[in-house]
Amino acid sequence: SFLLLSFFMPSRRTLGPVVYLLLVFVTCFGEGILDNRQIARQILQERCHGHGASDTDKTLQELGEEAVKGWVELETEFLDTMTNLFFEDANRTLARLLAHIEKLLVQKTPLGFACPVLTAGNIYQAAMVWATSGQHNRARVLLQIGNMFKLQSISQWWGYTESLKAKGLPPASKRFETAMQADYSISLAALAHKLNVPPLSEVKAASEARRRNIEIHSICSYADDPTSNTGVTSELPKMAPRNHQSYADHFGYRYVLHSDLAEGRENMEAHYSKMMVVLRALETSPTIEWLMFIDCDAFFTDFTTSLDALVDTFAPEGSGDQNPVGFSALLNQFEFLFPARELRLLVERCAVVPAPRCRDFRDVCEQESRGSGWAPRREAGGCQKIRRRTKLASAARVSDTD
Known part of the structure; x- marks a missing residue:
């Protein structure tokens, strides 16, 4: 309305500035623009x-x-x-x-x-x-x-x-x-x-990293879901393990795929069995130095960076920072890489609490921070430091499909 009125007006000066401003006000505000x-x-x-x-x-x-x-x-x-x-x-x-x-x-x-x-x-x-x-x-x-x-x-x-x-x-x-x-x-x-946000530290080359006994674990168990937009039967169990195995083979890590859910949690979603799987791995393989857990809906997308290189870059021996070095804070908070010896007690304590309270490593820290009484002071520091090291999410280069 205002544009049309302006177009047909002979001249702003002929109406006078006061009348013109009044017309503008009425047109813009009175007509509900x-x-x-x-x-x-x-x-x-x-x-x-x-x-x-x-x-x-x-x-x-x-x-x-x-x-x-x-x-x-x-x-x-x-x-x-x-x-x-x-x-x-x-x-x-x-x-x-x-x-x-x-x-x-x-x-x-x-x-x-x-x-x-x-x-x-x-x-x-x-x-x-x-x-x-x-x-x-x-x-x-x-x-x-x-x-x-x-x-x-x-x-x-x-x-x-x-x-x-x-x-x-x-x-x-x-x-x-x-x-x-x-x-x-x-x-x-x-x-x-x-804001001069510092860039990520340059990750060491895989060839320069010290070799460690690292295992990669995952759970792939999906019940049929008729309401899913991507199909009744999930294709992830066919896709993700191949990716995980390829990455593990590329760097010489052991990959363990779990298809069975933990006892007593068979009717729950797979992530409720996560900490039980981790505990079982730590108990049966005492020589593990670091253990990584990756969900079935996540894929390794960088085959040039090894887990050893990440540890060497962000938690080298002798630095006094032997705490979890990776756990995605962007699309997914449930992939993690941690030193087995230092944090085993935390995992043991978390794995035995009721399932809804302990699904993944994040819950370990949350339970500890609530003062639940079962996290010792020494290991509690790991939870505090992991919150300050979320920059490693990008360094880990793990992609989530969800």
């Missing part, structure tokens, strides 16, 4: 349909009325805040954005996961506001959080795409949010450079 509630609903309908809302072809309404209502409120608030960025003090806008992010991530967390692609988009915009205001560290932290939602939305988009393929329908899109992926990649790299 800033009706953010309606815009919020439209955004929700366009961005949360399909890959953001679910793994099947659901309409916005099938998100649930409460979820739709909650998201409309959140998105309206976000749009209002971004609009006010042009009219109010920057610090006030930053405070509003902080309150919005807190609602999204803390107070109304389920909504964020109901439409992760929109969550990632909003967090990115908020991070850019903080970056332009000079708060680069906060912007980087926000982008790291938003990146998790971006990855979640990629997973849901893929499931949605596969469901369409199964129905013989064309895909909704051949690529996932290309612009968003570029925005996150460019911004995270730029902020890391801006």
Whole structure:
């Protein structure tokens, strides 16, 4: 309306500046160009349909009325805040954005996961506001959080795409949010450079690493699932072990594949047997120096870096840092590589607690940090140090398919 009005006006000077400004105000604000509630609903309908809302072809309404209502409120608030960025003090806008992010991530967390692609988009915009205001560290932290939602939305988009393929329908899109992926990649790299984030230590060459007795263990046991978008029967047990074995053979490690679940945990998912498998390996192979566990949905993607090289680089003998050197903090937190002798007691204690409390090595640290009474002080330090060494996730170069 404003553009049409401006086009047909004979001259701004003929109307006079006051009349012109009045027309602009009435046109822009009186005609509802800033009706953010309606815009919020439209955004929700366009961005949360399909890959953001679910793994099947659901309409916005099938998100649930409460979820739709909650998201409309959140998105309206976000749009209002971004609009006010042009009219109010920057610090006030930053405070509003902080309150919005807190609602999204803390107070109304389920909504964020109901439409992760929109969550990632909003967090990115908020991070850019903080970056332009000079708060680069906060912007980087926000982008790291938003990146998790971006990855979640990629997973849901893929499931949605596969469901369409199964129905013989064309895909909704051949690529996932290309612009968003570029925005996150460019911004995270730029902020890391801006903040002088140190690069990863250069990993030693495999040929220079000291040889150790290292074993690689995995569990591949998947029950048929008729609700799965990738097929009733999982293909991972046919694919992942070949990859694991190839990596182990390449560097001369022993690879042990477990297809049976632990006693008493046969009706649970495989990860509930993980620590029992680790304990059994430590008990039956006392000469193991380091043991790596890799899930069946994870693959080795770097056949030039050995596990010995990782240990030599990040936990060399004599450094006083003989603690776990790898455990992915990006896509998966359940691959780990640890020294057998120093941490065996922790594994023994964890493996005997009820299954829901002990699924993987992360739970070992969580149980210890809660003061459960069964983690000795000496081994407790390993859990503290592993939290500070999450940079090794990238060094390990283990890729997760989930």
